[in-house]
Every structure is written in structure tokens, then in C-alpha cells.
Amino acid sequence: MDLFLLWTLFSLGIIIQAVYLLVIFGRVAFFNTPSTKQEIENEEPVTIVIAAKNEFKNLKTLIPKLFEQDYPKFDVMIINDQSTDRTKRLLEEMMAIYPKLRSVTIKYTPDHVTPKKYALTLGIKVAKNDVILLTDADCVPCSDQWIRKMTAPVREKGKRFAIGYSAYEQKPGFLNRWIQFETLMTALYYLSFGLWKAPFMGVGRNLCYRKSFFMEVKAFKGIWHLDGGDDDLFVNQYATGNNTSIVLDPEANTLSKPKENWGDYKIQKKRHLHIGKYYRSEDKRKIGFYALSHALFWLGGIALLIYFGLQSNWEHFLIVFGIILGRSFLMYVIFSTASKKINGSKVPSNILINDFLYLGYFWILGSISHQSKDIQWK
Template identity: 75%
Template structure:
């Protein structure tokens, strides 16, 4: 009976994993669609909105880069959220050099709302243009075509949302290699399902939508009490296959500074993962089914290797080991193709090993994040 269950779990894991890797993730990895056009008919005004809390050094680098964008009509709104560093003085000085730079200062946050959502709502409310493009203070556009390409679906295709990708700087070391892997896997989730017309999340580091829509649906109604989710939960509530476009183009990406210590990274991921419990039931299954089948594959496969090894059934051992090798080759192929398509850079190293470690990462950190009550933005 035990051997039967191991084969059963292993077989179910293989089947579901094959569907995800070849069909769902393959949509992004081998996407043959055209890149977003470099020129567009409607050059409607765009407001770039950035919430910043004690981001003096990052803003000092980011603001000049934003004004190198190759787009005719845009301005930048910085929401200075309760900063105690030199952010305010920096913004006042830079507004003298950049007439299209504006800022609003928040001195306190009402007790019944969360800080990031309050800051973002205020920034969008006073935005000059209807097309809103979001990023974070520690992000940089990959190219000077970022505004043009990220906003093209909203401006020219009558889409409500345009969802883009944001990666992290590549640096030496295991932690950064893991960050590259986990970020790419997350990207494969929302980009692939978005391309299949089943969008369920986006990231605030690279997201575009219309101000009118944001205000008409009363923005974060029902979400004010949740720390985080100003991006993915908002998309989860209102995105559909008809009103959402995925911008799959390395020139439309942003790039962020990665965390450099395990403690900082775990705090960040706990915040990100904590909002997953608020997704719709269908969207929870999109992520959960992959992770569940991933666990079935590895636990069933390792269990079989131990069992048949102990009874010296080397033919069965070779079959199971061969299937594990085949899947390791397949996931490496998919991730390499996806990295090239999404970011145009080198893929993480030792993808097969990182995939195995993901087994513990998802179930342990996911459980901790699901139960966490001490989540904060800044």
C-alpha cells in the first residue's frame, strides 16, 4: 500500500508539473507575440507616482534617470511619506532643476488605514494626468523607453491595466542567486497566467492603470486594513483577460536593489507572501496547485528512491531517477528561455538545486507569512 501511494503521489506530481512547465509557464518562456511598439499614435500625458519614506539616496539617483525618458508628455509625483531624512530638502532642490517634478508631503497616517495605501491614494488623487505609472524609490527604469512601452496598452489599446516585470540587480553570492530564481518564478506565475487571459496579480514596482478607474472603484475599498496588497490585491480584485495587458519586453522593465542579508530578505518576503491569503479562491489554486504538485513530485520521488533502493529494485530506481533528471532538465530549459524572454539576461545558476530548495521555502515561509501579524511597509 505504501509503495502504491508513493507511485500515485509521484505520478500526480509529474502530470501537474508537466502542465505548468510546458503549457502555462511555456506561454511566457516561448511567447512569440510582438514586443510593445516603440512608437505609438496616442502620446497621452503620464504621471509617474512614487511613494518614498526616507529614500534620500535612492531618489537622488532615480529622479534624474526618470527625466531621461524618451516620452513627450509626463511628470513625476513623489509622495514624501513621513520621511525624517533629507528627502524634503532634496525634492525642493530638484524641483528647481526639473519643472515637471512635483511632490506632496504626508506628516502622519490616519490610524484606520495602512501607510503605503494612504500615500499612494493621495499621490494618485493629485496626479496631473489620467495615465498612472507606478514604481518604487529603489527601482530604476532599464531603458529610456520605459514610460512609452509600459503605458502603451493603456493609452492605445483601451486597457485598464498594464502589468510589467521588475527584476533585481545581479550580484555574486547564493542569496542573490536565490532572489533571481524566486523573482523569475513569481514573474512566470503572473506573466504566464496574464498571457493566458487569466491575470491575477501585478507588482507595484512596474504597474500602469488609469486614475479615473482607481478613483471610481474607490481605490482600496475593503483593503485598507491589510498591510501590503496595494498592487497585487488591487489587480486581483479588478483585472480580467479583457482589461489587462502583459508588457513582455526587457525595455519596459524596472530593476531594483536586492536585499543583501537573509534577515532583510525574509522580512521583505514575509510581507509579500502575507497578502496571498486574501486572493480569490481560484487564484489561490493557481499558485497552490503548482506548489502542491511540486511537493508531491519531490516527496514522492525521494520516497520512491529510498524505498526501491532498500529493496534493491534497481530498474525502478533508474526509472524514478531518470524522471527526476528529465524534469530537472525541463525546468532549467524553461527558466533559461523565460529569463531571456522576460529580462534578456543570464538565468540563475543551478536552477535544479534552487527548485528543490523551493520545497522548504514555500511551505515554511508561506506558513509563517500566512499567520504573521507584524507586517509593516516602512
């Protein structure tokens, strides 16, 4: 490849990366919670909605945790989606203990819809309250203030969406370290653009909106047939800078159980990445520009190092190497600061190694997922 072209592509990658790291992701890293006046809180009732399929063990842990929430008016709706384990019996036992726990059992799913969307639609439809707070069965709130803080933008500010963060439990092993990094990377995408008044996705493990709005837009109209998208694609269709708030507070987070083997992780990520192709064009560009510049940076940088090394041009070799180190240091600072801001903890380990591996994740697994037809919820 022509040396001038190689330098041009590498430089372009550096410039775009700098914009993303400093300007876009920096919005999260340097976020300051705005001061608010003390006002009388609108303690509007909230319904927590959870779709569960064969989640006996997780629900046994989650349900008591939900009823430790410090919020006066809420109930819990759990949709039992054709479970074959002891979920139904557990819910019956728990409803005797917790009067504000309700459940709906689904015995079949119509052919024209996908299971989780059908389950969520039925659960939201029969929910008692207008404010809906969504999470998954394998999640737990990170504090007893979860309901209060996650629903505040919808209850008190008239927002259509409140988008929160859901972390994964830290466990030993390379897979978990990768999950920590990839989760933070994804969060920086949607939290940063959300703070810049350009939201494009949210996660169903921590998402709030109104039942009245959900019914007004006829639930998942247009995306019924897709396995996935009940959270990010739904937000992508209707979220705007004016009707959406990002909730950036460790007490408003949820904590999820991570996948523990590569096979289960691959199934999960194929579903997530597959849905991305249905985003609006401008939103796909938000992710695409970063991924392209990331590839130009690493591939261009490595190619230049090899070229100058073979030519024994150590002056230019050190210049390129210094640029790579500088960008890596900047990334580490931004990711470390953002991680502490989002969940109050230190940055995931091996961040620079995982940053390089992100090339294969996005371009290889992303391409496979884009074309895949075997997407499933459970």
C-alpha cells in the same frame, strides 16, 4: 506508505508539473511578440507615481534617470511619507532642476489605513494626468522607452491594467542567487496566467492604470487595513482577461535593488506571502496546484529512491531517477528560455538547487507569513 500510493502521488505530481512547465509557463518561454501595424501613437500625458519613505539615496539616483525617458508628455509625483532623512530637502532641490517633478509630503497616517496605501492615494489623487505609472524609489527603468512601452496598452488599447516585470540587480552571494530565482518563479506565475487571459497579480514596481479608474473604485476600498496589497491585491480584485495586458519586453522592465541580508528579505517576503491569502479562491489555486505538485514530485521521488535503494531494486531506482532528471532538464530549459524572453539575460544560476529549496520557502515561510501579524511596509 503503500508503494502503489507512493507511485500514484509521484505520478500525479509529474503530470501537473508537466502541464505547468509546458503549457502555462511555456506561454512566456515561447512567447512571440505579435506584429502590429504602424499607427499614429497616442502620446497621452503620463504621471509617474512613487511613494517614498527615507529613500534619500535611492531618489538621488532615480529622479535624474526618470527624466532621461524618451517620452514627450510626462511628469513625476513623489509622495514623501513622513521621511526623517534628507528626502524633503532633496526633493526641493530636484524640483528646482526638473520643473516636471512634483511632491506631496505626508505628516501623519490616519489610524484606519496603512501608510503606503494612504501615500499612494494622496499622490494619485493630485496627479495631473489620468495615466498613472507606478514604481518604487529603489527601482530604475531599464531603458529610456520604459514609459512609452509600459503605458501603451492603457493609452492606445483602452486596457485597465498594464502589468510589467521588475528584476533585481545581480550581486554575488547565495541570497542574491535565491532572489533571482524566486523573482523569476513569481514572474512566471503572474506573467503566464496574464498571457492566458487569467491575470491575478502585478507588482507595484512596474504597473500602470488610470487615475479615473482608481478613483471610480474608491482606491483601496476593502483592503485599507492590510500592510501590502497596494499592487497585487488591487490587481487581483479588478483585473480580467479582457481589461489587462502583460508587457513582455526587456525595454519595459525596471531594475530594483535587492535585499542584502536575510533579515530584511524575510520582512519583505512575509509581507508578500501574507497578502496571498486574500486572493480570490481560484487564484490561490493557480499557485497552490503548482506548489502541491512540486511537493509531490520531490518528496514522492525521494521516497521512491530511498525505498528502491534499500530494496536494491536498481531497475526501478533508475526509472525514478531518470524521471527526476527529465523533469529537471525540462524545467531548466523552460526557465532559461523564459528568463531570456523576460529580461534578455541568462537564467539565474543554481536553478535546480533553488528549485528543491523552493519547497521550504513555500511551505515553511509561506505558512509562517500566512499566520503572521507583524507585517510592515517600512
